Amino acid sequence: MSDRSMRTYLDEKEVANEHFRAGEYLEASSLYTHTICKILEIKDENVSSIKECIDTYSYNLESQESRQFLSTLLCNLALCYSNLKMKEKMQILCETCLCVDDSNYKAAYHLAFHHLSTKEYNASLKYIQKCQQIVNGNFSLWKDKKQPHLDLVETLRRSIGKTGKAATTDCSIILRDILNGNALNLNIQRLLLVSPNELIKHDVFAKLVNLCCSKISEGIIDDTLANLWSVLYQLLYGSGDKNRSDLCKSFNASLVGKTVIVHVTEIFKLLEKSKSVSDTTKCTILEQSLTNITKLCSLLRTSESLEILYTLLDGANHKLEQQVLAAILVFFSEIGSISASSKFNVALAKILEHLISICDVENDIYKAQQLDACLIAIFKAGFGTDEIAVDAFGNLISRLANAYITKSANMDEHEGITLQPTWYIIVKSLFIANKPIFKSYIIANDIIRSLLVNFFRPNPSECSTELLQMYASQVIVNCMDFAEFRQQFIDFVLYETFLDHLTNGVKFVSFITKLGNAKDGHNYTSACPLQEYILLMLSKLSIHSIELKEEIVIRVNLFKILPNLLLLNMDKGYPIETSLECISYLSLHKEFKTANFSFIPPLLLFVERGGNNKVLLMACQIIVNLLRGNKDRSKFLNTNTVYDKEQLEALKNLQEKLPEMAKATINGHYFEGDHDMALKTRHYLFLIQENILASSMIKLSKKIEDKANPIYMLIIESLHYLALEQSHRRIMQSMGVLRIFINYATSNVNKDSSAFKHVSQSIAHICIAITPSNLSYNDAIDAVQPLVILLGDENEMFQYESAMALTNLLSINDDIKRRVFGLKGWQLFGNLIYSDNDMLKTVGLEGWCNLSAGEDVVHGFIYSQIIGQFLARDKESAFELNHADLNILLAFALEFNNEAAVTASTGALALLTRDLRIAQYIIFAKRFENILKALNAASSVPILHRILTILSCVSQAELKDAEEADKIHEKYIKELIKTEIKKNSHKYINKTLADLAAEI
Known part of the structure; x- marks a missing residue:
């Protein structure tokens, strides 16, 4: 469906919904039917035509969204017929609805309810289980919602109880009735209501498996046989992870020995016999039994179940073979740790040998993909970490692969070797699944030369077609890694x-x-x-x-x-x-930075429209390679948790001192270009087609939820490089890049990683470049934490940029100031002031200044410290309080060789002394008289304004309940202030300064 037609159908659906809500079910059903028939492109607007068309058409729907939409329409139509008491049509439509989208809960629920009302308990139970599967498949969506099918379970339990009297949940009675042949199908379904503990206690699995085997031995082929295996599978599948382990142990005990293998073999014989006499009923029952046994074995994951899967695979027809391959894939994909045993190894070898034997270049694409997936799952499983187990598994693969290498006796040992098509299929899967075993196999068998000879053989023989060259080239490319x-x-x-x-x-x-x-x-x-x-x-x-x-x-x-x-x-x-x-x-080479970049815009549009993850990953990797300089290579590498920086540096130095032959051989001999080349490339790529690169990267990042996804990391890295250029930052922020950086930084658990630091640096760059008032409240408040963490880093560049960014943010409002102060921002700014770097000192003081501007953000903290010192002072230092922060600010008030530092320190003091609680005690600070000296030395109007503000606040403040000596000191300081104010009266060149002086 196109977007335009989808909008039309949605409008039609809404009109039908209005009729449905109004209780006009006939009109609603007519409208729903009309829309469905338009989608299916059929003329006969009736239920039977819809059902017939769905069987073939549903598989051609191009997207899951289309399937869900059609399924919703079918379900709504079914509900119309339900309200019109046309139950047969309702049932057909709900079943059809599940064919289109098997996750439609409403359709499954109404089918369960319908069958319960008609006392078809088996069918009702089937659809109740379907409802539960849908819930389990998307539990996060359903966990807070009502699940009406759970009410049906209780209703079903009571209904079956009335039918079967007291036997409903008594496992021993149900089992006895099954073994005696009483109401078999009903009692088999009752087992699904029995708790897992009861099933284990009464050894249900062993008894039912024996019953199945005895039926086949006696040649009894009826519905019960298929139902028994179906219920055994449902008991295990529906038990949930919590109980499945215990049930599997009980089940596996029933498979020990050759009973089930013999049973499967007998079923195959009976199936052949039934086919020969065209008995389709028996064929269907036997095929269903084999299917259920196959699904059951995929859940058990033991040596015995693997042997059964091999028996099934060995005798399977095309349809069953697909099911067995799917079961093998499930078996090995979720195998976890399995206890290796000789029996398991034998079964594994048989399975592998059979899978490899049916690998063929002539296979249809679906079967080829299934076989590849099975081989990859087996090779990836590994079966143990001990050296012996790994070697044994490697030897098994080597033996099976070498069976597809033929040698000519009268030719060179390499040129006489022919690698058969199946060999390529094996090693391709091995490379994807288990690179260490792949590498050891290639080395142990000295394959490289033979591989190249087969690829380059000048006179192609039967086994050296272009298709084989294609296979060979893929393996060669893998070896080049x-x-x-x-x-x-x-x-x-x-x-x-x-x-x-x-x-x-x-x-x-x-x-x-x-x-x-x-x-x-x-x-x-x-x-x-x-x-x-x-x-x-x-x-x-x-x-x-x-x-x-x-x-x-x-x-x-x-x-x-x-x-x-x-x-x-x-x-x-x-x-x-x-x-x-x-x-x-x-793109790793510097030469590519001067190549033709006309492929970039169409590539970005291509990946934006969708595609597989591999294409997106490679596209992002190319972009990052182009934006990187040679020194940027390790910026976003994962931090090595085994070695710290010093240890890594020591290892690198040791490696360089080794003789040439002893050095580790590595790939990666390339030069990405110097810093200037990277800058030019970044700027050029940024300007292409109205900033399409940054825009596309931002759009793609919003589609990826997993912040640990390698693709997401590459997108973040590319945006970081683009934001390094100052002229790009405002444009990128208008696209929303700051929120992307913040989301990554706040979700990154490893705050020491290089990636976190560089993303936080990008946050700093954006916050420095833009007007703070243009930031949203959430962006501003969320940017604080990563910036404060960066402020505490050892790198001076990170410290400076984060301090600049925070200073900018602090001008927004008091919430930001409280957030910074709460994350120990005051102390971290203070650490910068002790630096040998004048720029860091200045920016640290500016941070203190902006923090001091808040209403009682820092003031209470400073006041509590100074009052504590004032009350605890001794007589010798009564007028020389050593309050570290205030004395630092007072010291910098005289640093006139760094005017920015003087401006920041006097600004901070002016803001702090506005709080008269601080102003009344600052006169006791050891270096308070520096302010008066600064007044004498200052000529800058902004600095004079700050100094006069400080002195004005001090003049207004009065000590209360102070000792006589303190009162005398206060009076002395205030007189001194007046004297100095008069002495510098020639500097008050504007009204503001003159008014402040007059006020003092």
């Missing part, structure tokens, strides 16, 4: 050098010739995955060493070709993953 194999690639020689042979192929030369000239794009009529993989090999090799990069670029100008390739692929709708991956490596 490991620095240990670098030299083997570089040293490989076959007829020509590796690079020459790679770049001189006729098809490849033709391919890059077209790409080299953008005007020839119209000749680019189909995707060339193999040629793109060759470009990916070259791109990966370019970061193996600087020299190798130079050799590659001489042969192929990757920096020109790859942007053109990406543009053409996007323009023509071809896959872009490989070309993007190439650029993600190339």
Whole structure:
């Protein structure tokens, strides 16, 4: 459905809803039916036509949103028929509704209620369970909502109780009736109402498994057989995580031995026999039984259940095979820790061997994906961390993979090797799932040379088609991730050098010739995955060493070709993953910072519209690579929790002192460009198409909820680099970038990480650049915490920028001041004042000044300290109170070689002495007379204004209940103030200063 048609349908739905709310069910049903038929593009507006069409059409709905909308319409129509007492139509529509969207709670509930009212208890229970599954699937949404299906459970329990008298929940009676064949289907369903503890206590699983096995042994094939296995599965599946472990233990005890395996084998035999006589009823029952056994084994996850899965896989037809593969995927995806045993290892080997045997390049895409997923899940599971278990698993994989390597006796040991298609499938999955085992396998079997020989074999044989070359290129690219194999690639020689042979192929030369000239794009009529993989090999090799990069670029100008390739692929709708991956490596080199960036805007629009995470990740990585300079490389690396900075530095120095041959071999030999080059690139990219880069990054960040997502981290990093340029900051803030930085900083648990510090630095940059009054209250208050944390960092640049930002924010209102003060901002600003750096001293004093402007934010704190000292003083220092903060401010009042510091310190004192509680005691501070000296030395009007304000407040304040000596000192100071005021009367050049002097 297009957006326009969706809006039309929504309007029509709202009209129908109004009729429904008014109780006009016939009119509402007619409108709902009309809209549904328009969506389905059918003319016959009746229930049967809708049902028939849904069976085929529902799978063609393009989005989950479309499915949910159609499902809602169907459900609303069903409720109309329910109110019109047309129960049969209601049932059909609700069932159809669940076919379209199996998470429609309302449809499942009404079906459960309908079947309960008609005393179809089995069906009712089925839909009650469906309701519970829907709730479990989105519990966060349902936890605070009423769940009406729970009321139906109690109603169902009472109804079954009346039907079966006292036997409803008595497990022993239910079990006895089942074993005796009394009301089998009803009693089987009653088991679902029994508690897990009762099931374990009465050994229900073993008895029911034996009953199933005995039925097959006796050749009895009826509905009960399928129902028994179905209920066994439902008991386990519906038990919840809390009880499932205990139920599994009880269940597994019933599987010990070969009973169920024999049972499965017998079912297969009976199935073949039933098919031969075309007995579809028995075939259906037997197939349902096998399906339920398959699903059951996926939950049990033991050696026995794995053996059963192997038996099922070995005898499965196409439909069952898909179900068994799905069960194997579930089994190994959630395996956790399983106790390794010889029985498990044997079953695992059988399963793996069978899976590998059915891997084929001719498989349809769905089966190929299923097999890949199963292999990856098994390889990823690992089965233990001890060295012996890992080695045994690695040896098993090696044995199975080597079975698909053929050797020719009369040829060179490498050139005589042929790697079969299945081998490539195995190692590709192994690389994705378990890189350590992949690497050890490649090394142990010395595969690299054989792999390259197969890729370059000049006379393609049956097993060396272009498809196999494609597979080989994918494995080669995977191997290039490991620095240990670098030299083997570089040293490989076959007829020509590796690079020459790679770049001189006729098809490849033709391919890059077209790409080299953008005007020839119209000749680019189909995707060339193999040629793109060759470009990916070259791109990966370019970061193996600087020299190798130079050799590659001489042969192929990757920096020109790859942007053109990406543009053409996007323009023509071809896959872009490989070309993007190439650029993600190339963009690490400084040369790419001068490449053609015309691919950036369409790429950003492409990822904004949606796509897979891999494309988004690589696109963001390219952007970050372009914005980085060489010194920025480690800014957003995760902090190593094992070693601190000093230890890491010591390890680095030790590594550099080692002989060349003893040094660790690594990839990553590239130079991203110096700081100036990075600055130019940032500015250029920022200006492209009216700031599309910053705008797109901000939009993408809002779509990602997980703040630990690597994509989110790359977006944050790119925004950080863009915000480093001062001219970008106001524009970026108008797009809402500050809130994104704040959200990341406040959600980051590791406040010591480099990423947190640099994001907090970006918050500081934005807060410095903008007018504080333009910030929202929430942004301003939330920005404080990361800035205060940054203020306490060791890095002087971080300290300075965060102090500047906080000083700016402090001018907003008293709430900000209280927040900063509450996070120990006063003390942290004070720490800066003790710095050797004059700029830090000044900004620390400015922070104190702005904090002092608040109504009783700092004043109470200063007053409580000075009054405490005043009351506790001794006679020797009665007039020399050593209040640290006030004395620091008084000391800086005379630092006229740093006028900004004098302005800030006198400003802070002026604001503090407005509180007459402080003003009355400040005259006892050790350095108070510095203010009078400052008055004599000052010539700046702003500084004079601050000094006169201080003296005015001191003159107004009066000591109360003071001792005689204190009163005399107060009088002396005030007389001294008057004298100094008169002496400097020539400086009061404006009315404000003159008025203050006169007031004093």
